[in-house]
Amino acid sequence: MYKLDELPANHFINTLINEDLLSGKVDSKIHTRFPPEPNGYLHIGHAKAIIIDFGTAQEYNGLCNLRMDDTNPSKEDVEYVDAIQEDIHWLGFDWGDRFYYASDYFEQMYAFAVTLIQKGLAYVCQLTAEELKDMRGDLSRPAQSPYRDRPIAENLDLFARMRAGEFESGAMTLRAKIDLASPNFNMRDPAIYRINHATHHRSGDKWCIYPMYDFAHPLEDAIEHITHSLCSLEFEDHRPLYDWVMDNCDVPFKSRQIEFARLNITHTVMSKRKLRRLVEENYVNGWDDPRMPTLAGMRRRGYPAEAIRNFCAAIGVGKANSTVEFAQLESAVREHLNLHAERAMAILDPLKIVITNYPEGQTELMTAENNPAIENGGERQISFSREVYIEKNDFMEEPVKGFRRLIPGGEVRLKYAYVIQCDEIVKDANGEIIELHCSYDPMTRSGNDTSGKKIKGTIQWLDAATATRAEVRLYDHLFSKENPDDTAEGEDFTDFINPDSLFIPETAYVEPALNCAETGTPYQFMRTGYFVKDKDSTKTLPVFNRIVGLKDSWGKKQQQ
RNA sequence: UGGGGUGUAGCCAAGCGGUAAGGCAACGGACUUUGACUCCGUCAUUCGUAGGUUCGAACCCUACCACCCCAGCCA
Numbered sequence: 062m063y064k065l066d067e068l069p070a071n072h073f074i075n076t077l078i079n080e081d082l083l084s085g086k087v088d089s090k091i092h093t094r095f096p097p098e099p100n101g102y103l104h105i106g107h108a109k110a111i112i113i114d115f116g117t118a119q120e121y122n123g124l125c126n127l128r129m130d131d132t133n134p135s136k137e138d139v140e141y142v143d144a145i146q147e148d149i150h151w152l153g154f155d156w157g158d159r160f161y162y163a164s165d166y167f168e169q170m171y172a173f174a175v176t177l178i179q180k181g182l183a184y185v186c187q188l189t190a191e192e193l194k195d196m197r198g199d200l201s202r203p204a205q206s207p208y209r210d211r212p213i214a215e216n217l218d219l220f221a222r223m224r225a226g227e228f229e230s231g232a233m234t235l236r237a238k239i240d241l242a243s244p245n246f247n248m249r250d251p252a253i254y255r256i257n258h259a260t261h262h263r264s265g266d267k268w269c270i271y272p273m274y275d276f277a278h279p280l281e282d283a284i285e286h287i288t289h290s291l292c293s294l295e296f297e298d299h300r301p302l303y304d305w306v307m308d309n310c311d312v313p314f315k316s317r318q319i320e321f322a323r324l325n326i327t328h329t330v331m332s333k334r335k336l337r338r339l340v341e342e343n344y345v346n347g348w349d350d351p352r353m354p355t356l357a358g359m360r361r362r363g364y365p366a367e368a369i370r371n372f373c374a375a376i377g378v379g380k381a382n383s384t385v386e387f388a389q390l391e392s393a394v395r396e397h398l399n400l401h402a403e404r405a406m407a408i409l410d411p412l413k414i415v416i417t418n419y420p421e422g423q424t425e426l427m428t429a430e431n432n433p434a435i436e437n438g439g440e441r442q443i444s445f446s447r448e449v450y451i452e453k454n455d456f457m458e459e460p461v462k463g464f465r466r467l468i469p470g471g472e473v474r475l476k477y478a479y480v481i482q483c484d485e486i487v488k489d490a491n492g493e494i495i496e497l498h499c500s501y502d503p504m505t506r507s508g509n510d511t512s513g514k515k516i517k518g519t520i521q522w523l524d525a526a527t528a529t530r531a532e533v534r535l536y537d538h539l540f541s542k543e544n545p546d547d548t549a550e551g552e553d554f555t556d557f558i559n560p561d562s563l564f565i566p567e568t569a570y571v572e573p574a575l576n577c578a579e580t581g582t583p584y585q586f587m588r589t590g591y592f593v594k595d596k597d598s599t600k601t602l603p604v605f606n607r608i609v610g611l612k613d614s615w616g617k618k619q620q621q
Numbered sequence: 622u623g624g625g626g627u628g629u630a631g632c633c634a635a636g637c638g639g640u641a642a643g644g645c646a647a648c649g650g651a652c653u654u655u656g657a658c659u660c661c662g663u664c665a666u667u668c669g670u671a672g673g674u675u676c677g678a679a680c681c682c683u684a685c686c687a688c689c690c691c692a693g694c695c696a
């Protein structure tokens with residue numbers, strides 16, 4: 062039925078799935094699932110998992126379910142359920158009508174647990190958490206439980222009463238009877254049900270006992286006929302238990318668990334605990350703050366979903382712990398923006414230029430390309446008059462070697478307009494430069510330059526008469542520390558937050574034609590970078606996106 | 622100290638007994654009305670280390686080393 066050379070072969074997961082297909086071990090459609098716990102927002106690390114889960118299904122013409130793994134009511138909330146769905150859709154994936162909740166299987170899971178008890182494979186253990194800790198053994202000593210040989214009938218009775226709410230939270234657990242001496246601690250009679258009198262975000266107070274991940278997850282997969290359950294490396298040790306549940310509960314289907322390495326990125330934290338702290342301790346303004354590595358944050362920052370997908374494809378899938386450089390993500394974003402983002406001019410730190418030989422009151426319309434990187438990228442008209450703003454650092458009174466922009470007595474091209482020459486520097490009493498007096502060369506009009514001049518530098522500008530004052534924000538990666546995930550639990554982040562991660566220039570101007578209120582299109586600022594409207598904020602002004610800005614080899618040279 | 626994993630360039634990563642893909646970064650150069658983009662070129666005689674098997678080893682065997690994960694009634 063299958064031919065090896067027709068099957069996907071991008072990485073080891075394909076190899077394993079192909080084996081199952083070729084051997085006939087799996088004779089149904091490939092079926093995967095993405096099973097987030099609704100206890101936080103999805104981040105770029107989840108994007109990798111989503112792409113592996115949904116992507117693998119797509120590669121094999123199969124299906125991928127979305128399942129809320131909501132088996133711990135004290136950590137979960139509906140707010141996250143909604144956000145997770147929105148983010149997956151934004152990323153470009155769809156689960157059709159296969160949206161499930163683990164909590165919908167609670168009744169079935171309970172029945173499986175009862176069966177296990179009847180088979181003598183599970184027992185109610187009344188050890189308290191502290192007692193359990195004392196009796197769990199260690200590397201060389203097996204664990205112990207005085208309740209291990211409780212009669213089946215008594216276990217059945219106790220488990221029913223656990224469900225009925227007769228006991229307090231934590232009073233007892235249902236444990237799988239496997240092997241107290243196993244070198245794999247996960248097999249030392251793991252708890253599979255605990256008592257927790259908490260209100261579940263969905264099932265309310267219907268249940269006061271909840272299945273543990275190790276028991277619930279294989280059952281969820283089996284119930285949904287998941288052929289391949291893809292998860293991260295830390296669950297490798299749990300696979301024997303996963304298989305034990307599959308083998309000892311009378312499941313309708315047997316799934317196979319395959320583990321891959323989760324994503325780490327430099328200058329970024331990926332742990333939900335730490336992301337939550339960033340939000341709750343107000344280091345950022347919410348889960349969707351553009352500085353956050355959450356999908357919601359990246360969306361607001363102007364990262365295209367396709368760029369994130371391309372990034373994940375580029376980094377591959379393996380089993381080695383690795384940390385991808387932030388630059389690799391930026392590269393994927395730049396690559397996409399270069400082809401899709403329309404260009405615009407903006408001035409973040411204005412310096413006024415008076416073109417003394419340009420007639421007062423005159424205005425010309427100049428033609429500017431919207432996207433020179435693509436054919437038929439469109440054009441727009443921008444006004445030009447006697448007074449314009451340029452970027453302050455596009456002028457150097459005492460130029461360093463190699464500087465190609467405006468210098469006293471020198472010439473520079475105003476992009477899409479004329480070549481100007483700096484004739485005079487006007488300063489205030491403190492010696493601060495107020496404005497520059499320049500003259501333009503009428504023969505150098507963009508599009509029909511008859512001057513024959515070869516000008517090295519080209520800079521951006523804005524007509525002072527029409528430029529729109531804008532609030533602009535520049536973003537960079539959140540942490541100055543390369544591997545902030547190494548930060549000790551509870552440690553203060555303050556010293557590690559990159560002071561440049563958010564910068565708001567005092568006076569910034571943009572082209573008036575930019576309809577920032579209505580467009581979600583990323584714009585690219587001339588030479589200085591990209592910006593995108595911050596769609597979800599109440600402000601209608603653009604966000605400047607320094608981090609995926611143009612590479613600046615001049616700036617780099619300056620630093621050296 | 623028990624168990625489970627992983628080691629290929631600065632960072633990812635192919636490779637699965639026939640003589641080290643690709644991407645990111647970096648560095649040269651060409652082009653340029655964005656110091657961007659684009660284009661061309663350079664970048665592992667060697668695959669954690671040491672032995673062994675073989676005509677031939679990153680791939681097989683042995684030993685060692687390093688790093689990651691596991692003793693929640695979290696997922």
